[in-house]
Amino acid sequence: MGKSLPMLGLPSLQGALGSLQQQITQFMTPAPKGEGVYDGRTVDDFKPYLVALNLTKRCNLKCDHCYLDATTKSAGGDDELSTEECYKLIDQIAEVNKGCLLVITGGEPLVRPDILDIARHAVKLGFMVVFGTNGMLINDQMAKALVEIGVMGVGISIDSLDAAKHNSFRGVPGAWEAAVAGIEASKRNGLQFQVHFSAQPMNYQELPAVIEWSHQLGARVLNVFFMVCTGRGEELTDITPAQYEEVLGYLVNCQDNYKGMLVRARCAPHFKRLAYEKDPNSPITKATGYMGGGCLAGTNYARVTPNGELTPCPYMPLSAGNVRENSFVDLWEKSDVFNSFRYPQLKGKCGDCEYTDICGGCRARPYVDHGDWLDEDEWCLYTPKGGEKIKVAFNVAEESAIPWDEASELRLSRIPYFLRAMVKKGVEKHARENSVPLITIELMEELRKKRFGNDAPVFNFDMKGKE
Numbered sequence: 073m074g075k076s077l078p079m080l081g082l083p084s085l086q087g088a089l090g091s092l093q094q095q096i097t098q099f100m101t102p103a104p105k106g107e108g109v110y111d112g113r114t115v116d117d118f119k120p121y122l123v124a125l126n127l128t129k130r131c132n133l134k135c136d137h138c139y140l141d142a143t144t145k146s147a148g149g150d151d152e153l154s155t156e157e158c159y160k161l162i163d164q165i166a167e168v169n170k171g172c173l174l175v176i177t178g179g180e181p182l183v184r185p186d187i188l189d190i191a192r193h194a195v196k197l198g199f200m201v202v203f204g205t206n207g208m209l210i211n212d213q214m215a216k217a218l219v220e221i222g223v224m225g226v227g228i229s230i231d232s233l234d235a236a237k238h239n240s241f242r243g244v245p246g247a248w249e250a251a252v253a254g255i256e257a258s259k260r261n262g263l264q265f266q267v268h269f270s271a272q273p274m275n276y277q278e279l280p281a282v283i284e285w286s287h288q289l290g291a292r293v294l295n296v297f298f299m300v301c302t303g304r305g306e307e308l309t310d311i312t313p314a315q316y317e318e319v320l321g322y323l324v325n326c327q328d329n330y331k332g333m334l335v336r337a338r339c340a341p342h343f344k345r346l347a348y349e350k351d352p353n354s355p356i357t358k359a360t361g362y363m364g365g366g367c368l369a370g371t372n373y374a375r376v377t378p379n380g381e382l383t384p385c386p387y388m389p390l391s392a393g394n395v396r397e398n399s400f401v402d403l404w405e406k407s408d409v410f411n412s413f414r415y416p417q418l419k420g421k422c423g424d425c426e427y428t429d430i431c432g433g434c435r436a437r438p439y440v441d442h443g444d445w446l447d448e449d450e451w452c453l454y455t456p457k458g459g460e461k462i463k464v465a466f467n468v469a470e471e472s473a474i475p476w477d478e479a480s481e482l483r484l485s486r487i488p489y490f491l492r493a494m495v496k497k498g499v500e501k502h503a504r505e506n507s508v509p510l511i512t513i514e515l516m517e518e519l520r521k522k523r524f525g526n527d528a529p530v531f532n533f534d535m536k537g538k539e
Contacts, residue, residue, distance in 0.1 A: 119168060270298075412446070422448040
C-alpha cells in the first residue's frame with residue numbers, strides 16, 4: 073500500500089501538531105449543542121451528494137494545473153485501488169447514499185483498463201455516473217460503450233478556444249483537436265456532455281466566448297472551475313480576487329441566457345452570495361433549497377485518491393483515513409476531519425458574515441496558504457455588514473398537502489440528491505398556487521420545459537440499470 077497523504081500540507085505544521093486530534097482541535101473549538109450551527113440538521117443533511125473517484129494517476133497529458141501531480145500514462149501506480157477494491161468502495165458508498173453522483177476521474181480515467189467495468193458496477197447499483205475526462209480517448213466506440221453502460225455523461229475540459237493556448241497548457245500537441253473530436257463523438261452517439269473550463273489569468277477573459285461556443289455545441293452544462301494552486305499547479309499564479317469577483321458576477325448575470333444549458337461556478341462558494349445579492353429568490357442558493365451551493369467539502373462531497381485516501385476536497389490533501397483500512401461508511405459518518413467541516417467555527421470575516429450558511433468561503437484556500445481550513449477566505453472581497461445570518465432551507469423531508477402520483481415520485485427519486493429538495497419545493501409551490509390537486513409526470517415536464525425551453529431534459533434521469 074502506498075504512503076498515506078499527510079494530514080496537513082505544510083511540513084512545519086505536521087511536526088508541530090502531532091496527532092490528528094491535536095490538528096483538529098488546533099483549528100476547531102466546537103460550540104455547545106443548541107448554539108451556533110447546531111440548528112436542526114440531521115444525518116440526511118450530511119449525506120454525500122457527490123463523490124469524486126480519482127481512480128488513477130495515469131494520464132495522456134501533462135497539464136500545468138493538475139492537483140494530482142499526475143504522472144505519465146505508462147507509470148500509473150502500484151498502489152492504485154484494484155478492480156475489486158473499487159467495487160467494494162462503491163458498495164460502501166451505496167450504504168450511505170445510492171442517490172449521489174459519482175464522478176469517475178483521474179488522471180485520465182479512460183486509460184485505466186478496467187474503468188468501464190467499474191462504471192458498469194456503479195450504474196447497476198443505481199448511481200448516477202459521469203466521467204471527468206480530457207476527451208482525447210472518446211471515439212465512437214467509447215461513446216457508444218458509455219451510453220450502453222448507462223453513464224449519464226462526460227465532462228470534457230476545454231481551457232481556451234485558441235487551440236495553441238489549450239495545447240500548451242495541457243502539455244501535448246493536438247490535445248484541443250482531440251478533445252473537440254471527443255465532443256463530436258459524444259454528440260453522434262447520444263452521450264451527454266459538459267464543458268469544463270478552468271479560470272486562470274491566461275484565459276478568464278475568454279469566458280463569454282467559451283460559454284457561447286459550448287451552448288452552440290449542445291453542452292448540457294458549462295462548469296467554470298476556480299483553481300486552488302496545489303499539486304502540479306502549485307507553481308502557477310491564481311487569478312486575483314478582483315478577477316475572481318468579476319468572473320463570478322458575469323456567471324450570475326448570464327444564468328438565464330442559455331436555454332438548455334446550465335452555467336455554474338465550481339469551487340467558488342462566493343457565487344452563491346452574489347446570486348443571492350442579485351435575487352434572494354434565486355433557485356441556485358441554499359436559501360431556496362438548492363443544496364449544491366456553498367462549499368460542499370466534507371459535508372456533502374468527498375474525494376477518493378487513487379490509493380484510497382478519503383479527503384473532503386481534491387485541493388486539500390487532508391485525509392480522514394484510507395478505505396483499505398476503514399469502510400467508507402465509518403469514515404464518512406465518524407471522521408473528526410469531516411465533522412470539522414459539518415459544524416465549523418469559521419474564523420475572521422467568514423465567521424462574521426451574514427452569508428456564512430449559504431457561502432462559507434472556500435476552505436481549501438486558507439488550508440493551502442497556512443494549514444487552517446477554518447480561517448477566512450482571503451479571495452473574498454466582500455465586507456460583512458452584520459445582522460442576522462441568511463437561513464438555509466435544509467434538505468429535510470417535509471409533509472406535503474399535495475400528493476404525487478407513482479410516476480412523478482419515481483422521476484423525483486431519480487433527480488440528483490442535491491437538486492431534489494429544490495425541485496420538490498418548486499413543483500409543490502406551483503401546484504398550490506394553481507390549485508393542482510395531484511402532481512403528475514406531465515406537470516413536471518411542463519415546468520421543466522418552461523425552465524429550459526427544449527424538448528430534451530438537461531440530464532436523462534431515466535437511465536439503464538435503475539429499473
